[in-house]
Amino acid sequence: MATQVWAxxxxxxxxxxxxxxxxxxxxxxxxxxxxxxxxxxKWFIFGFIxxxxxxxxxxxxxxxxxxxxLYPLVATTYLWVCLWSVKFLQEKMNVQKWLGVALIxxxxxxxxxxx
Amino acid sequence: xxxxxxxxxxxxxLCTLFTSVAQVLYKKASGYITLDDPWALLSxxxxxxxxxxxxxxxxxxxxxxxxxxxxxLYPIIATSYVWxxxxxxxxxxxxxxxxxxxxxxxxxxxxSFIAFGEKEPMPLGVEA
Numbered sequence: 001m002a003t004q005v006w007a008x009x010x011x012x013x014x015x016x017x018x019x020x021x022x023x024x025x026x027x028x029x030x031x032x033x034x035x036x037x038x039x040x041x042k043w044f045i046f047g048f049i050x051x052x053x054x055x056x057x058x059x060x061x062x063x064x065x066x067x068x069x070l071y072p073l074v075a076t077t078y079l080w081v082c083l084w085s086v087k088f089l090q091e092k093m094n095v096q097k098w099l100g101v102a103l104i105x106x107x108x109x110x111x112x113x114x115x
Numbered sequence: 116x117x118x119x120x121x122x123x124x125x126x127x128x129l130c131t132l133f134t135s136v137a138q139v140l141y142k143k144a145s146g147y148i149t150l151d152d153p154w155a156l157l158s159x160x161x162x163x164x165x166x167x168x169x170x171x172x173x174x175x176x177x178x179x180x181x182x183x184x185x186x187x188l189y190p191i192i193a194t195s196y197v198w199x200x201x202x203x204x205x206x207x208x209x210x211x212x213x214x215x216x217x218x219x220x221x222x223x224x225x226x227s228f229i230a231f232g233e234k235e236p237m238p239l240g241v242e243a
Contacts, residue, residue: 022180022189025173029180051173055141062145078190085186093186096232103225104193110218111196114211 007064010057011073018054019080021047023088071112075105123183124230127191130175133168135198140165187233193222 024047031041039045061070078101085091144161156162179188197219203209 022176022185025177026180026185029177032174032177032181051169055169059141059145059148062142063148078193081189082186085184085189089185091184091186092235094232094234097186097229100225100228100230100232101190103221103228104190105225107218107221107223107225108193108196110221111200111215112218114214114216114218 003065003069007061007070008073010061010064011070012076014054014057014061015074015077016080017050017057019050019077019084021050021054022081023047023084024050026085026089066112067115068109068112071115072105072109075108078104119182120187120233123179123181123188124191126175126179127183127188128194130172130179131192131195132198133172133175134192135195135202137165137168137172138195138199139202140168184233184235187229187235190229191226193226196222 024043028041028043028047031043032038058074082093082097082101086093140161144159144165147159147161148156176188176192200211200215200219204211
């Protein structure tokens with residue numbers, strides 16, 4: 001089936017929202033302990049919501065289109081995460097890492113084509 | 116004393132093993148989702164199982180993130196594509212197209228670039 005536009009939009013939205021998840025989890029990570037109460041933490045809650053939203057938006061989209069189109073769209077998540085990490089976590093990107101992200105993106109696109 | 120960068124990377128790869136199986140479960144779950152009955156989601160065991168495995172993966176990822184940069188560790192999550200491909204071939208007996216193997220190779224290459232391209236010292240003052 002030709003990929004429905006709604007599925008494309010859904011996956012892009014899911015990836016954008018989901019990409020904030022790792023950033024929140026990184027902020028949360030020093031606070032994780034064996035005590036489950038440590039999860040009552042705004043960073044964890046934000047991260048959890050981001051991941052859940054991303055998943056909920058993504059699953060129905062799978063029914064609406066080709067993996068060859070949807071997979072590369074999901075791969076935009078890696079792009080967003082690296083951008084957010086520079087902006088919000090003061091991490092450093094460089095040419096080599098961006099090249100790596102590009103290779104991963106190409107790889108995901110190829111896997112989508114080959115599925 | 117194990118290099119913190121390597122330990123974080125190994126933890127994330129372990130995380131991807133769990134999330135890969137979860138992805139397989141999600142794919143099966145999507146076949147059972149209808150819009151008529153949202154409460155049926157609660158008894159969708161594939162969905163629940165996938166979420167549980169994701170939870171374990173999340174804990175591993177969080178522990179890994181204590182000592183690693185997100186821009187290093189998150190792309191390594193792409194390893195899950197490698198696991199899913201291997202699972203598809205050797206557990207479910209699917210035939211894998213050459214394009215897909217090429218994609219797997221490209222991902223592994225990309226992850227290597229990122230791992231070796233990460234020059235930052237690991238954050239201080241955050242002990243596991």
